[in-house]
């Protein structure tokens with residue numbers, strides 16, 4: 352006799368999945384046909400997915416259906432890659448963890464992640480991590496750019512405890528994706544907030560100052576204070592998906608606020624006369640760094656299409 356369970360995917364390795372159900376956590380495979388069902392990403396089932404599982408008499412479990420997602424965060428491995436990858440689904444918010452050094456996170460990566468969160472309607476807070484290792488001036492400069500754009504920025508350090516209580520408060524009662532490059536301290540932060548969790552963290556390799564991909568599979572953990580956090584493997588490239596050039600500026604909140612003052616309703620904010628965005632960049636209302644990112648994304652996407 353076959354039995355059906357519903358549950359939430361809490362760990363995805365690509366070949367098997369852990370699903371939290373009323374009857375405990377089941378280790379499941381997926382049915383071959385599920386892979387073929389018009390899902391465009393390379394990973395058809397992701398952490399956060401609500402799924403139906405079928406158990407057979409041998410005690411084997413298989414995911415047979417995935418409920419429509421309320422949202423998700425998706426990326427291309429690189430701008431030129433055709434493969435898209437969903438990082439997590441059905442989340443209340445994302446925390447983007449950034450270190451300015453040890454290791455250095457590229458501004459381009461930050462802006463692409465933020466654009467994707469805007470496009471897929473995922474609220475995002477930026478965590479400036481390892482503040483004990485950073486130059487105070489660099490932290491202040493970064494914070495100014497992103498707060499002016501409209502983002503919430505928290506400075507955190509597990510070494511000094513700075514910002515940890517605020518992060519805890521932000522996580523409470525919500526399902527949160529934590530993402531960022533490898534070695535920025537995602538797993539360490541989660542373990543600091545909930546020391547009971549069994550999470551592995553890594554050492555930064557001395558020679559490169561880069562992380563070594565300690566976390567290999569995305570995993571959702573329940574927090575003792577309420578809510579869930581999804582710790583993910585570090586990612587490097589973040590290519591945009593399904594975002595047209597013409598709408599890209601909609602996903603820069605600071606351009607969105609100003610762009611309606613442009614002379615032309617279909618202004619691309621690149622070369623047009625009477626462009627309020629270009630004027631704001633010149634006058635300091637919009638960060639030149641963020642505007643550069645915008646131009647670069649337009650350019651990269653063009654290259655991708657050719």
Ligand SMILES: Nc1nc2c(ncn2[C@@H]2O[C@H](COP(=O)(O)OP(=O)(O)OP(=O)(O)O)[C@@H](O)[C@H]2O)c(=O)[nH]1
Pocket residue numbers: 480481482483484507508509510511532533534535536537538539540551552553554555562563564565566567583584585586
């Ligand atoms: N000085 C300092 N070191 C930190 C801090 N947070 C994390 N680290 C160290 O940074 C290294 C990497 O931390 P992890 O938590 O494994 O990084 P991660 O982002 O989970 O990396 P991946 O799992 O590879 O994506 C470890 O050696 C941590 O001890 C911090 O606030 N200050």
Ligand SMILES: [Mg+2]
Pocket residue numbers: 537538539551552565566582583584585
């Ligand atoms: Mg980790």
Ligand SMILES: [Zn+2]
Pocket residue numbers: 610613614618619620621623625626627628629
């Ligand atoms: Zn314009």
